Amino acid sequence: MRTDPVTRRTMLGRSAAAGGALTLGALLPGEAMAAGRSTGTADATANAAAAAKKGGYERIGVRPLINGRGTYTVLSGSLILPEVREAIDAASRQYVQLDELADGVGRRLGELTGAGFGMVSSGCSAALTHASAACTAGGNPDLHIQIPDLRGFTKTEAVIPKHSRNVYEAAISAVGLKVVEVDTREEMKAALGPQTALVYVFAMPRVDESELDLKTIAELAHAEDVPVLVDAAAEVLTIPNVHLERGADLVAYSGGKALRGPQSAGMLLGREDLVRAAWVHSAPHHGYARGFKVGKEEAMGMLAAVEMWVRRDHKAEYAKWTSWLKTIAKRVSAAVPGVTSELVQPEGLSNRTPTLNLYWDAEKRGVVGQTIVDALWEGEPRIAINPASGKNPGQSGLAVTPYMLEPGDEKTIADHIVRRLKNPPPAPAKPKPPSVDASGTWSLEITYAAGSSSEHGLTLKQDGAKLTGTHRGDFVSRAATGSVSADEVTVRSSYGEEHGDSLSYAFTGKLSGDEMSGRVDLGEYLKGSWKATRTS
Structure with a gap:
């Protein structure tokens, strides 16, 4: 993610995100990371890789895959860390009162992230919905049970800048809020009022390209006592949090992407009063959100993922990903004449991984990137990568993202790309002159x-x-x-x-x-x- 319509994934793959051109070291947990980094995570992950490949999917006719695309939800996100699996297993062995668990986890998340308070949700989308309910009803049970019927409510609108309109805003309107789109500073000032529950911002490059950047949005919203919610689903977690520092009141993340927590979990961070209200508007409580249930296993697994986030050696992980891409580039370029490579080191916050682009002359090679992508998807093992648009006329290519790879996957990907380029699949049939009229x-x-x-x-x-x-x-x-x-x-x-x-x-x-x-x-x-x- 969004010619296909623009998705979160395609937008997140474009240059810098809302944070601008910040370095990785400035974004990741500095002192905490250096002081408590785990030296055993990489080895434990490698040792668990073989067992993870035997997930029992084949016995029901489902084919596992090697993920060289990224944290796509439809490709089941990321692989949870060994420490997360251990936390989930331990949590499943005892009973606990869920409101007490939410309080304990929320305080611990606040300590780890410096964000005030936290809440585990059933995915980032659920976190957005609970946050919207908190801004609309403030944790009032009498209002809660009426959602999404907002007749008689004071707050009935959500303001969304044009640059932040996207498919994921359905989580906002699910509460019953009417979306009011604005595109300029004056339009936002005119739209804000007692009826405004919140302003929603999708963290992405177009935010900083607009006159309505996050700081400006926060200033205008706070002048009318309106909270600001940032959707940072696929971004890395920054400590201190870059979005809260720029004026946001709440920020939501996916648990099963960069954090490598449970795929079915998400996280809401920010103002304690609003996050606590969001929990009131969440399961196990009744009303609209009963279906957004979070078990004790997801709650403790998500907490373990954040605890590991501040201990992981992010620079070493990034160097490892880069080395895998260099291995693929070297192998393919040496084996297939005419193939060039480009290693892209992105700036910004979202899905922070390097990307390898491989290019060739499509006419000379007799194959385009999409054909190779399709063949790898249908092959054995099943490999998921993306096509890449060539930089020059007549070029085609492939794009490999290493974020979700396991040790050894880079060699498998390189070998299969070489095989497909040397012996390309049959090209699609060329169009024939029309013999019918569809007018x-x-x-x-x-x-x-x-x-x-x-x-x-x-x-x-x-x-x-x-x-x-x-x-x-x-x-x-x-x-x-x-x-x-x-x-x-x-x-x-x-x-x-x-x-x-x-x-x-x-x-x-x-x-x-x-x-x-x-x-x-x-x-x-x-x-x-x-x-x-x-x-x-």
């Missing part, structure tokens, strides 16, 4: 992966092999583009994150007379089928 208005029926169906519409205009038009959905119409090869039709449409949501359709099928049918790929919403009838 017109079409009644479109989609059957989704879950079996339910929906009536949509397509209006298409064909110019040679090129298609343009409109895809009308259940609620929203979006621009459609595509192409025709012989009697095969491809149509794509997307609804971007600038609206606070993201949804893409890729229709492929055959046209005969006034009927079309085929398969539709909805990305994270899986695949389905479709058929269309021309009405005019």
Whole structure:
């Protein structure tokens, strides 16, 4: 994460994040890290790697993978640390009262991070929802049980700068808050008032590129007594916390990414009164949030992950990741003539890992990066990496992120890239001249992966092999583009994150007379089928 619609992952992969060009040493826990770093973590992780590969997935027909992409939730995030596994196991062996546990964990998280107070949630998205409820209802049980019906509430709106609109803001509106978008300082001043529950900021590069940077947002919001919530899901944890230092009141993190805690956990840090209120608006309490349950195992596992964060040797980890990428670059460049490499050392906070880009002339090599990516995904072992856009015309490439690799994975990745480049998979068939005309208005029926169906519409205009038009959905119409090869039709449409949501359709099928049918790929919403009838 967001041509695909922009996602958190693609935005997090772009240059500097909200913190700007800060060095790793300035961001990571300095004295605490040096004083208490664990020398046994790397060895313990390596020793556990073999056992981790035997997770029992194959016996139910699920293929494990080597993760060279990063902390993607759909790829199950990161591998938890051995110390986290131990904490989870220990926590599972005794009973505890969960409100007392939340208090003890919250105080300890505050001590470790210097952030006042903390709370473990069932993922970062849940942390955002609980924080929004805290800013809306303040821990008042009488209000809590009404959420998300905010009729009669004073605070009913969440202000979100245009640069922070994204799919994850659904966690904010889930509380019932109306989103008010602003793009300038004057618009924000006009939007803030007694009805404003909070301002939500998505930590990413576009924040500092706007006149509404975090410091400015905090100044304007605090003048109206409105708290500021930062979504830092995939970022490294900074001590002292860079977002709180810049004026945020609350900041939320994923537990199963950089922290290598439980994949089903997240963390909220910040003002103690608001974090304590967020816990009131969380399970095991009833109401809207009962489903966001956090067990004693996740709570103690998340705490162990933070305790390890301040002990881990982050510089040594970073050096190890860089060395793995150099091994891949050296092996591939030496074995495959014409391949060049680029090692990118990112700045900023988010997903802080180096990235290796491998480039080649696509025409001379006879293969593009996406074809190699697909072949590695389907191969054995299954390997997940990303395609890379070439720097020069005609170039294609691959991108490898080492964050989630285990020792030895770098050699496996290098060997399989070499094999695929030396013996490329068959290239996709070249387009043929159109033999049909898809122009017109079409009644479109989609059957989704879950079996339910929906009536949509397509209006298409064909110019040679090129298609343009409109895809009308259940609620929203979006621009459609595509192409025709012989009697095969491809149509794509997307609804971007600038609206606070993201949804893409890729229709492929055959046209005969006034009927079309085929398969539709909805990305994270899986695949389905479709058929269309021309009405005019």
